Amino acid sequence: MIGEKVIMVRIENVTVEFQSKEASFKAVKNVNLHIQEGEVFGIVGTSGAGKSTLLRTINLLQKPTSGKVWIDEEEITDYTGKSLRSVRHTIGMIFQHFNLIHTKTVFDNVAFPMLIAGTSQETINQRVPELLALVGLSDKRDVYPSQLSGGQKQRVGIARALANSPRILLCDEPTSALDLETTNAILELLKDINRTLGITTILITHEMDVIKKICTKVAVMDQGSVVEEGEVYDIFARPKHPFTQKLVAHTLNLELPSRIVNDLKGSLIKVVYNGDKAEEPILSDVIRTFGVNINVLHGKIEYINEKPLGVLILHMDGGVTRMGEIMNYLKERTASAEVFHG
Known part of the structure; x- marks a missing residue:
């Protein structure tokens, strides 16, 4: 149908259970989400809510105990080996603590995913400067991560995540290690990337202010479950679940002495x-x-x-x-x- 939006990521009845000798623990409980192509979709919750675990099921860094994961109408839940690597090349990931290789230059950090994917050196030499220009680090190509600020390190992380031209960008608390001014700059960069490249962006955070600044839709997680989901504006204007109401009230900060x-x-x-x-x-x-x-x-x-x-x-x-x-x-x-x- 013309104009019908494509579901880029579909999470279907996903549960993730961790087992120890003493007991089992469900970090994610029967979650269902449909994330449309080109969206900036937020997943918000307090520490231990299960949001990082859920995010990692999308590229199967964490295998679901039960349920299914679909990428662009292709079920990938049981993929391994070559088929899984192929899917992961279409999914970029940005980490909370940057995860850069400290013994490699900025250029080589960005080039690393392309080397793994078997990209030619000629293509790498062309692509990396384009990515560094996109994130505003053209003058840092030959320096090492230790010489960069936190915001610059995250920009390298973003460039690296974009190296293989992914269709999906996973952002695992990408601003929680940054100060407020740098956080705003990184969120603006991610918003620009989504707008100009059309990459479906999925971002997790414990801060409602981050959701408010960048996301179009949001799922609220509490104790492993999605308790509320919808347009960001509607969630802020009319939160229904008590946990969501608490998060919204906290971010509005309207308490009187x-x-x-x-x-x-x-x-x-x-x-x-x-x-x-x-x-x-x-x-x-x-x-x-x-x-x-x-x-x-x-x-x-x-x-x-x-x-x-x-x-x-x-x-x-x-x-x-x-x-x-x-x-x-x-x-x-x-x-x-x-x-x-x-």
């Missing part, structure tokens, strides 16, 4: 805006319509995949006689409104 909450007279109201309503003068309308005083104590409006999402914490004076009408007015014109104090 206890001294303010304890001393307030009146009501505290949390209002969530989304879509076009985040840009409308709703508070001004409330003040004008009901003749009340509203003080904004905390809040933000940010843009996720170019769509606005706003959260405000409001204080309304005590003695308001039309609180029910005001709350109904807010609920009709926003994504949600709730009194959580007073």
Whole structure:
């Protein structure tokens, strides 16, 4: 069908169980995911959620105990030897701690996957400078990893992952070892690569802020299971599972000092805006319509995949006689409104 999106990665009822002498442990529990061609798909969860194990099943660095893995409508679960190596050449991987060969130059680190794949030296000599230019390291080709910053090392890792022109890019916590400024630069680079090369990108992280900046869809993992999945904007605007709600609340960081909450007279109201309503003068309308005083104590409006999402914490004076009408007015014109104090 014309316009139908291709499912590039399909994970079907995948479980990964580790066995010891004393007991067994399920790191991944019956996960099902469909990842479309060209997406930037995020998998988020706290430490021990099973996200790294799940990511490694895609290129079979970790064999599933049960279930199936499909790459572009080809089931690869039982591949070994030559057939598995062939599939892995179409999947690049970026690691949390870079995994560079310290005795090789930047040029040779990037060239290494091509040597393994049997690429000619002529092609390597042409391809490596192109990749170094893509990641902004043309002037570092002859230096060693020890001479690079963390961000530069990860750029080498990205160039290496792209060496064999993969169709899929797996990113295992690619920014967790980097500072905030470098993290943003690396995420922008990955976003540009996805946009210009069309590579399906699958990224795992424990940070919702990373998901918000780069991903189009996200799966939330907790204790080995996917508890919620959807468009990134929808997950932030309307999280359904309690664990997801907790992650979103943490990243929004709208807590008030206890001294303010304890001393307030009146009501505290949390209002969530989304879509076009985040840009409308709703508070001004409330003040004008009901003749009340509203003080904004905390809040933000940010843009996720170019769509606005706003959260405000409001204080309304005590003695308001039309609180029910005001709350109904807010609920009709926003994504949600709730009194959580007073």
